Amino acid sequence: ATPTALMVGAGRGAELGILYRSGEAIQTFKDIRVVVFDKTGTLTRGQPVVTDLVPAGGVSADELLVLATAVEVGSEHPIAQALRDRAGEAHLALPPLEAFEALNGRGVQARLEGALVRVGNGRWMAECGLDTNELAGALAGMEEQGKTALYVAREHRLIGVVAIADTLKADAREAVAALKTMGIRTVMLTGDNERAARHVAAQVGIDSVYAQVLPEGKIDKVRELQAEVGPWVAMVGDGINDAPALKQANVGIAIGAGADVAVEAADVILIGDRLGGVVQAAHLSRLTFRKIV
Numbered sequence: 001a002t003p004t005a006l007m008v009g010a011g012r013g014a015e016l017g018i019l020y021r022s023g024e025a026i027q028t029f030k031d032i033r034v035v036v037f038d039k040t041g042t043l044t045r046g047q048p049v050v051t052d053l054v055p056a057g058g059v060s061a062d063e064l065l066v067l068a069t070a071v072e073v074g075s076e077h078p079i080a081q082a083l084r085d086r087a088g089e090a091h092l093a094l095p096p097l098e099a100f101e102a103l104n105g106r107g108v109q110a111r112l113e114g115a116l117v118r119v120g121n122g123r124w125m126a127e128c129g130l131d132t133n134e135l136a137g138a139l140a141g142m143e144e145q146g147k148t149a150l151y152v153a154r155e156h157r158l159i160g161v162v163a164i165a166d167t168l169k170a171d172a173r174e175a176v177a178a179l180k181t182m183g184i185r186t187v188m189l190t191g192d193n194e195r196a197a198r199h200v201a202a203q204v205g206i207d208s209v210y211a212q213v214l215p216e217g218k219i220d221k222v223r224e225l226q227a228e229v230g231p232w233v234a235m236v237g238d239g240i241n242d243a244p245a246l247k248q249a250n251v252g253i254a255i256g257a258g259a260d261v262a263v264e265a266a267d268v269i270l271i272g273d274r275l276g277g278v279v280q281a282a283h284l285s286r287l288t289f290r291k292i293v
C-alpha cells in the first residue's frame, strides 16, 4: 500500500474512534484469522454487582460482606469495586487492613484485626489447605449462572461465599457475529471460572473458550494459536493482565476505557468501550488494501 492509502485508512479509523499506532497494524488486520477476546471488561462491561452473600461458620451476611470488602480495599479488580459499592450502600464500617497481598489468578488476602482473611477461588483455597466441601455446591450453582463466585476464609475456616455478576456489552453479540461472517474465528480467554466463562461465551456466540487462564498463561495461548494459524492472531483486552498477550498478538487491540498498561501495549486503541470498533477495523483494513494493492 502507498503511504497515502495508509493515511486515508488511519484518518477514516480516527473518525470511527479507532486509533492506530502503526500503519503495519492496518495492513496486518486484513489477514487476521482469529480474534481472541478477554472476558471481563472486554466482552462484559466490567462493572459487576454483588448478587449473593452466603455466610457460613457462624458469621452474619453483614460480617461476611465487611470482612471480604475490607480485604478487597487493597485491590483494583472489578470484584473489589463491586464489594466496595455494596458495603458503601449499606454504610458498613470496614476494619483497617494490614499485610495486603494479591495473588495472580487466585485472590487476595490481608490481616484484619490480627486474623488472616482470604477472598479467592477454589483452586487457591485448596492450595491453602482449606476444605471447601460444605460450600462447593452453592458456589458451583452460582457459577452455572455466569457469576464469579469466591470463597471467603478467616484463618483456617470458611466463612462464606460471595458472588458477583457482570452484564454483557450491548454490542458484544453483534460484533462477534459480524467477525464470524467475515470468516474470522472467535476465542475467549479469561482468568475467571470455566462455568461462568461458558455461560458468557454461549450468550455472545464465541466459538471456543479457555478459562481459568493465569495472567502469564494468556500469552502462551496466543502463541499456541499463532502456531496453529500463523501470524494472524488479534487479541482484544482491557486489563493489566492482558498487556503481555496484547504485545504477543499480531494485532493487539485495547479498549480505550481500560487500564493504561493495556493501552500502551496495543497496536490499535478503540475509543470508549464499544466492541463494534473491532469489526470496523477489520473492514477498514480490507477496504484500504483492496483499493490500492
Ligand code: ADP
Pocket: 038, 039, 040, 072, 075, 076, 077, 079, 080, 104, 105, 106, 107, 108, 119, 120, 121, 148, 150, 189, 190, 191, 192, 193, 213, 214, 215, 239, 241
Ligand atoms: P479476569 O480479569 O479474566 O477475571 P484475573 O486473572 O484478574 O482474570 O482473575 C482470575 C480469577 O482470580 C478471578 O476470577 C478470581 O477467581 C481470582 N481473583 C483475581 N483477583 C481477585 C480479587 N481481587 N479478589 C478475589 N479473587 C480474585
Ligand code: MG
Pocket: 038, 039, 040, 041, 042, 237, 238, 239
Ligand atoms: Mg479484563
